[in-house]
Amino acid sequence: MNVRRATADDIDAITELSRYAYGEPESESAISRKRAEFGYERSYVAEDDGRITAALRVYRFEQNIRGTWKSMGGIGDVASAPEVRRQGQIRDLFTQVMESMRKEGLVISTLWPFKNSFYAQFGYATLPPNRRLEADPSMFSQWPLPRGYRLERLPFSTGIKQYSKVHAAAVESIHGAVRRDEARWTELGIGNKDEIAIVYGPTGEPEAGMWYKAQGYGDPPDASEKPGTMRVIECYWLNPRARAALFNYIYLHSDQTVSVRIPVSPSDEDSYLWIDSFNRKAVLIRTTGTAMARIIDVVDFIRGLPASQKDRLGVRVRDRQCTWNNQTFQLECDGRLMTVSQAGNAAARTELTIEGLTALCYGALTTRELREYGWLSAHSEDDLRLLDTWFPTKCPWLKEPF
Ligand SMILES: CC(C)(COP(=O)(O)OP(=O)(O)OC[C@H]1O[C@@H](n2cnc3c(N)ncnc32)[C@H](O)[C@@H]1OP(=O)(O)O)[C@@H](O)C(=O)NCCC(=O)NCCS
Numbered sequence: 001m002n003v004r005r006a007t008a009d010d011i012d013a014i015t016e017l018s019r020y021a022y023g024e025p026e027s028e029s030a031i032s033r034k035r036a037e038f039g040y041e042r043s044y045v046a047e048d049d050g051r052i053t054a055a056l057r058v059y060r061f062e063q064n065i066r067g068t069w070k071s072m073g074g075i076g077d078v079a080s081a082p083e084v085r086r087q088g089q090i091r092d093l094f095t096q097v098m099e100s101m102r103k104e105g106l107v108i109s110t111l112w113p114f115k116n117s118f119y120a121q122f123g124y125a126t127l128p129p130n131r132r133l134e135a136d137p138s139m140f141s142q143w144p145l146p147r148g149y150r151l152e153r154l155p156f157s158t159g160i161k162q163y164s165k166v167h168a169a170a171v172e173s174i175h176g177a178v179r180r181d182e183a184r185w186t187e188l189g190i191g192n193k194d195e196i197a198i199v200y201g202p203t204g205e206p207e208a209g210m211w212y213k214a215q216g217y218g219d220p221p222d223a224s225e226k227p228g229t230m231r232v233i234e235c236y237w238l239n240p241r242a243r244a245a246l247f248n249y250i251y252l253h254s255d256q257t258v259s260v261r262i263p264v265s266p267s268d269e270d271s272y273l274w275i276d277s278f279n280r281k282a283v284l285i286r287t288t289g290t291a292m293a294r295i296i297d298v299v300d301f302i303r304g305l306p307a308s309q310k311d312r313l314g315v316r317v318r319d320r321q322c323t324w325n326n327q328t329f330q331l332e333c334d335g336r337l338m339t340v341s342q343a344g345n346a347a348a349r350t351e352l353t354i355e356g357l358t359a360l361c362y363g364a365l366t367t368r369e370l371r372e373y374g375w376l377s378a379h380s381e382d383d384l385r386l387l388d389t390w391f392p393t394k395c396p397w398l399k400e401p402f
Contacts, residue, residue, distance in 0.1 A: 001046055001047065001048050001053070001089060001092065002046070002047045002048075003044060003045070003046050003047075003092055003093055003096045004044070004045060004047065005041070005043070005044055005045075005100075006040045006041070006043035006044065006045050006055070007040070008040060010040060010043070010045055010052055010055075011033070011036045011037055011040050013045070013051075013052035013055075014036050014040065014043055014045065014052065014055050014077075015029070015032050015033050015036045017052060017053075017054070017055055017079045017080075017081060018032060018036070018055075018077055018079055019032060020079075020081070020082075021079035021080070021081075022079065028191075030191075031190060031191035034190050034191065035187065035190055038183075038186070038187050038190065039057055039059075039187065042057050042058050042059065042060065043055055043056065043057040043058075043077070044056055044057075044058070044093055044096065044097050044100070046080070046089045046090075046092060046093050048084065048089075053080060053081045053083075053084045053089060054079065054080035054081065054084065054089040054090055054093055055077065055078075055079055055080075055093075056075055056076070056077055056078040056079070056090070056093055056094075056097065057075070057076050057077040057402075058073040058074070058075060058097060058100075058101060058106070058109075059073070059074035059075075059076055059184075059400075059402045060072075060073065060074075060106065061073075061074055061178040061179065061180075061184075061400065062178060062179040063108065063110070063176065063177070063178050063179075063398070064171055064172070064173075064174055064175055064176060064177050064178070064179075065108075065175065065176075065301075065305065065361070065362070065396075066175055066305055066306055066363070066394065067173075067175070067306060068304050068305060068306065069179070070107050070108055070301060071104075071105050071106045071107055071108075072106060072107070072108045072109065072110060072178065073097075073101040073104075073106035073108070073109045073110075073296070074109070074110050074111065074178075074400065074402045075097070075109060075110070075111040076111065076112070076402040078090060078111075091121075091122070094122045094321070095321060098122075098296060098321055098322055099322075101296050102296050102297050102322070102324065105300070106296055107295070107296055107297045107300040107301040108293060108294065108295055108296055108301055108358075109124075109293065109294050109296050110127075110291050110292065110293045110294075110398060111124065111291065111292055112289060112291055112292075112402070113126075113290070113291075113292050116290070116292065119292050120292075120355070122294070122321055123294045123319060123320065123321050123322070123353075123354045123355055123358075124292035124293060124294040124355070124358075125292060125293055125294065125355040125356070125358045125359040125362075125364065125375075126290050126291075126292050126364075127176070127290055127291045127292060127293055127359075127362060127364050127396055127398065128266075128290065128364055128395050128396070129287035129288065129289060129290045130263065130287065130288045130289060130290075130291075130397065130398075130399060131263070131264045131285055131286065131287055131288065132261050132262060132263050132264055132285070132286055132288050133261070133262050133264050133271055133274070133275075133283070133284070133285055134259055134260070134261045134262075134283070134284040134285075134286060135259070135260060135275050135281070135282075135283045135284075136254070136258055136259060136260075136281055136282075137230060137250050137251055137253045137254045137257055137258075137259075137260045138251065138254040139275035139276050139277055139278075139281060139283070140247045140248070140250045140251035140254075140260075140274065140275060140276075141251055141254075141276055142276050143244045143245075143247035143248045143251060144244075144248060145244075145245055145248045146241040146244050146245055148201065148202035149199060149200065149201060149202070149207075149241065149242070149244075149245040150199075150200050150245075151197055151198065151199050151200070151245055151246075151248075151249050152197070152198045152200065153195060153196070153197050154195070154196045154197075154198065155193075155195065155196070156188075156189060156192040156193070156194045156195065156196055156211070157189055157192070158196075159195070159196025159197075159198060159209075159211075160185050160188070160189060160196065162196075162198045162206040162209065163196050163198060163206075163209040163211065164180065164185055165205075165206050166198070166206050166207070166208060166209035166236050166237075166238065167180065167209065167234075167236055168180075169238055170236035170237070170238060171236075174265065174267070174397055175363065175394050175395075175396050175397065176362070176395075176396025176397040176398045177397055177398065177399070177400075178398065178400050180400075188401075194211055194212065194213050194233065195211075195212055195213065195214065196209065196210070196211055196212075197209065197210045197212070197246065197249055199237070199242045199245040199246055199249075201239075201241070201242060207237065207238045207239060207241070207242035207245075208235070208236065208237035208238065208242035208243060208245060208246050209234075209235065209236055209237075210232055210234070210235040210246055210249070211232070211233045211234045211235070212230060212231060212232045212233055212235075213230070213231045213233070214228070214229075214230045214231075214253065214256065214257060215228070215229050215230075215231070216228040216229055216257070217256055217257075218255065218256060218257070218258060219258045227257075227258050227259065228253075228256050228257035228258055228259070229257055229258070229259045229260070229261065230250065230253050230257045230259070230260040230261070231261050232250075232260065232261060232262040232263060233263075233401075234263065234399060235262065235263065247274060250262070263288075263399060264285065265397045265399075266395035266396075266397055267397075271285075291398045293358050293362055293396075293398075294354065294355070294358055295325065295354055295357060295358045295361065296322060297322075297324070297325070298317055298325045298329055298340065298354075298357065299329070299340045299341070299342065301361065302329075302331065302338050302340045302361065303338065303339055303340050304337055304338065305337065305338045305361065305391075306336065306337060306338075307333040307336075307337065307338050307389075307390040307391070308333075308335065308336075308389065308390075309333060309335065309386065309389045309390060310333055310334060310335035311332075311333055311386055312330060312331065312332040312333070313330075313331050313332075313350065313383055313386055313387070314328055314329070314330050314331075314343060314346060314347075314348040314349070314350075315328065315329055315331060315348050315350045315351070315352055315357075315387075316328045316347075316348040316350070316351040316352070317329060317351075317352055317353075317354060317357055318351065318352070318353045318354065319353070319354040321354075322354070325354055327342060327343065327344050327345065328342075328343040328344060328345065328346045328347070328348045329341065329342060329343060330342075330343045330346075331390070333390060338390065349378060349379045349380050349383055350376070350377070350378040350379075350380070350383045350384075350387070351376070351377045351378070352370070352375060352376050353374075353375045353376075355375050356370045356373070356375025356376045359375065360376075360387060360391045361391055362396050363391065363392065363393050363394030363395065363396060364393070364395075364396065365393070366388055366393055367384040367387050367388050368384070
């Protein structure tokens with residue numbers, strides 16, 4: 001079996017593999033093909049006797065990690081043909097792809113797992129789940145449109161011009177979020193029939209945006225019909241007044257929809273105050289899936305992360321797949337930023353698995369929790385206090401669909 005980068009000649013085979021593995025309906029095939037045409041250069045394939053038997057794609061992003069931007073490889077479209085499954089083809093693809101990501105300067109990788117334990121074997125750590133609120137839009141009645149604000153509704157294809165401005169400004173302050181380049185917006189637009197709502201503030205500039213679908217109507221008497229739902233795929237605001245304008249817009253859907261589903265980010269600590277009559281109507285806060293993350297290059301990932309305590313510490317990292325990470329590193333902070341140097345086989349009192357180091361740096365777990373999961377061993381409580389001070393918990397929010 002041979003693993004290699006895909007070429008334009010592989011587009012049909014990649015599309016067919018995805019169709020089968022993900023059970024895509026016939027109606028989606030033209031869109032899937034267009035997406036494959038768009039992103040084939042970022043795909044890797046496993047070839048057996050000249051036939052493509054497994055594939056995955058590396059989406060390239062910049063990810064906000066504690067306010068700094070890190071190059072991230074998002075792994076998606078992972079599939080192997082059923083006749084070759086459980087023979088290690090995806091494992092071999094991952095081994096090669098992790099090396100390629102490192103060469104290309106992608107210092108971290110994330111993915112959306114079908115099963116966490118499958119990707120845990122490749123060193124990926126589970127991040128905290130995303131959440132969404134589900135309520136009746138009439139419960140947003142307390143939000144009038146703020147003076148000087150207006151809202152525009154547009155199809156996705158034209159709305160993304162303004163929506164992308166809001167997105168770019170909002171992700172600057174969201175730990176875990178990604179920047180989208182022009183190509184990414186174009187790809188998200190392929191076959192996209194969703195709606196965009198843009199809130200303009202008193203200066204005429206966009207200050208909030210929502211990407212959503214409104215489906216069905218009201219609360220139909222016939223249970224076989226879909227009741228009206230408003231599914232907010234994404235929403236971002238740059239200030240509370242712009243958010244109020246979006247909530248007012250949601251309220252204005254009260255007659256046509258009975259349920260709105262809206263993402264709730266870790267910084268939305270007041271989400272229980274968004275709605276009225278919390279105790280009288282059904283309100284759900286659901287988890288909507290966990291992403292997983294993995295450091296690809298310890299040195300380049302940690303270098304430049306902000307941290308506050310001037311100090312240094314040697315840590316031994318265990319990484320079974322990315323052997324270049326499997327050594328001791330000297331971590332150092334000048335009171336503002338982290339730097340890292342390789343220390344080979346030097347002794348270190350604290351030992352972390354790559355999953356543990358990833359979860360710590362992403363702000364997902366404390367050192368105490370890492371110990372409980374067997375991802376950290378240490379002989380000095382001072383070392384642990386230092387690591388927790390350098391990398392305090394901070395819930396990451398990755399919402400990128402790939
Ligand atoms: C999931 C999928 C990609 C796995 O492909 P595969 O070719 O079987 O993967 P590999 O053989 O390289 O598996 C690597 C290891 O994981 C094991 N494994 C494979 N599928 C597994 C599963 N569903 N659960 C647990 N372990 C699994 C393999 O046995 C192998 O273990 P080993 O190295 O100890 O022998 C394949 O089943 C598939 O295409 N499924 C449908 C699409 C899908 O779900 N894609 C993933 C979306 S995130």
